[in-house]
Amino acid sequence: MIKPVAPTLMDRFLAGVAPNFATRRYHARLSLNYMGQYAGARSNRAALKAWRTHPGSADSDTLGDLPALRSRSRDLGRNNPIATGARQTSKSNVVGSGLRVRSKLNPKLLGMSPEAAELWERKSETLFDLWAQSKLCDITLTQNFYELQGLVFSAVFESGDTFVLRRTPKRPNAVVPLALNVIEADRVATPSELEGEYLIRDGVRIDEDGAPVAYIVLNEHPGERQTYTVNGFTEIPAFGKKSGEQMVLHIFERMRPGLNRGIPALAPxxxxxxxxxxxxxxxxxxxxxxxxxxxxxxxxxxxxxxxxxxxLPGMGANDxxxxxxxxxxxxxxxxIQTAQPANTAxxxxxxxxxxxxxxxxxxxxxxxxMMHFTASYSASRASLEMAAQFFRDRRTWLVRNFCAPVYEWFLTDAINAGLIDAPGFFNDPVKRAAWLGAQWIGPARIILDPLKEWKAETEAVNLGARTIEQVIIERGGDDFEQTTAQRAREHTARAAAKLEPEVLAPSGMGSRVNEDIEQKGDGTDKPKPKKAEKKQ
Known part of the structure; x- marks a missing residue:
């Protein structure tokens, strides 16, 4: 190991007279002592001579370019077919018609019986779905929660990040006093009177550890027309002063340590x-x-x-x-002179x-x-499997940063309103996490061969790796209880018409039970007597 270069007498003299110059001089000498061996860092190669980079921090490399990146990304989203298709394809496979919550409690940890836990899960899911289906959950009364999921995903895709404010308007028909206010990235910015403050990074006020303390929201969009201008800004705390509850969701993907704003997905x-x-x-x-x-x-x-x-209107003399x-x-x-364009076959x-x-x-x-499936089945299936991994990761990211926090806000308000009983929710963090246990189920994956896929789903259910509820929701987006009740009514009607046996085969034992039913009868006909064997 090479020892650091000791400061010379000149270094110590310059440190007292010109400290900045002394620091640069010392680091220059130090770099000569620690010469690396990576070819990509050389500047004497022909391919790398003109490649000048600056080792800036995450914010200094990003914040200054964000306005141009956002506006160009949105322009491509409006006018470029590939950009539009990429956003819609990602949104359809990550969000679809909306991610549905399924409460998953730990009865032993909460001291509940399995029956009581199931009743609590069904009640909380029903109340949350009533709130999520209503447009009262949106502060603008425009979208329900499932549609807001798509809005948040698209906003992050194009702008790099977005913000969701926790609002509690008084609306008489609302299940709980909770409404979401989605803020576009441009409205969170540093006003001119606050520019230069070290702990404010493009509208995000941070503490000495880099954690967000507050968000500065402009009262108008910077691109709004002057006729609608409402000057000023509002600084919204990230957490409640008394409760400590999270009041603002800053939804973005941090690409580097210390990065305080998101980068549009189309930036590269x-x-x-x-x-x-x-x-x-x-x-x-x-x-x-x-x-x-x-x-x-x-x-x-x-x-x-x-x-x-x-x-002719609009034509000049030489047109x-x-x-x-x-x-x-x-x-x-x-x-006539015509220019022959080059062949672009x-x-x-x-x-x-x-x-x-x-x-x-x-x-x-x-x-x-490109929605262009002309390769073999194996190649297309491999592509879809790779895409499914990416979409699953993005869905998990959306759940952790948006859906799960909103579900926590809802349960908090529902418990305060007396709609749900959850002992220890506010004073025991372990029980709070247990009450918040949930699974979010998204849209179904693309199926190339339905018969093979459904056989695989059947085997997964028989092995216990998946549940019928998961299959029903992912494949059709339907509710398990409603689907089961409808299937029971259909079976009763078909059994009455003798189109199905009265007792269906259990999962994984269909062929054997059906053979027994064929031999013994379905209960409506008498079993046929066996023929006597002939003596030879």
Missing amino acids: VIEILKQLDRYSEAELMKAVVSSFFTVFLKTSGDDGFAGATSG VTMGPGTIVDIGTDEE NFDPFFQSVVRQIGVALSIPFELL
Whole structure:
């Protein structure tokens, strides 16, 4: 191990006169003593000479670029098909029609019987679903909780982060006095009068440990029209002063230690998407122009076709319009010069190659990003399995940062309102975590071969690796109890019509039980007597 370089007499003298210069001088000498061996850090190679980087902190490398990244990401989301498809594909597979909660208590830890725990779970799920289905859960009365999940996911995808405020408006028909206020990323910013404060990072006030203390929310969106301007800002504490309850959810993915704002998902591919967009537009225009059949007619005077185009609205004297079957008059001394564009027969392979790179950056396979399944079953299945891992990770992230905290807010208000009884919820953190135990079930995965997939689900249920409730919710998004009750009614009707046996085969024993029923009868007919064996 190389020992650090000891400061010289000159170093100590400069430290007293010019400390900043002395520090840079000392570190320069130190770097010579610790020369690394990574080729990627060399500056004397031809490929790396012009590559200048700055070792900044997470915030200094990010915060200054966020306004441009957000606006360009949103523009691509509005006008670029690939960006729009990537957002919608991710949203559909992560959120779908909404993540549904299933309460999962630990009866032994809470000192409850399994029957009492099940009753509590069903009651809490019913109350939460009543609140979540109503638009009263949205402060703007526009979306229910399941739709807000999609809004939050899309906002983070395009803007990098978003904020959810805990509001308690007085609404007479609400299950609990809880409403969510989703704030766009641009509204959390540092006002001009607070700029320069070290502990405020783009609207996020932090403490000495880097933990959020408060969020500064502008009373208007920075991009709002002047006619709707409402000046000023409001500083909202991150946690309640008396209760310590979380009051604001800052939903983003921290990519580096010390990063206080989120980065849009399209940030690494913004330039590629824009260049590919321009390339596609040029190719489209070339195809349109090439499809026109235009006749150019030379005339010796002004009594030909020249007067036919004069006076058309929006056309100047020298404007020429091409189109299918168009006849354009030109003068005797004029001739047509056309530019022959280069042959772009390789447009589609090049386009697909670039889209594959975009898919890698967004963790979405090419087949799913382009909705183009032409490969073999094994290749398509492998792509979907890789995508399923990414979507499962994003779903877990959304649950931890948005769904689970909102569920905790709801239970807190429901317990305070006397709708639910949960002893120890407020004074025992272990029991509080036990009462909050829940599972969130999302949309079903894409199925390439339904028969194989359903057989696999059946085996998983028989082995105990999955529950029928999980299968019902993931495959159709339906409620287990409602589906079971409907299935019971259907079975009763079909059994009465002798279309099904009165006793269905248990799971995993269907073939054996059905054989017994065929041999013994279904209970409505008398068993047939066996024929006597003939003596030989």
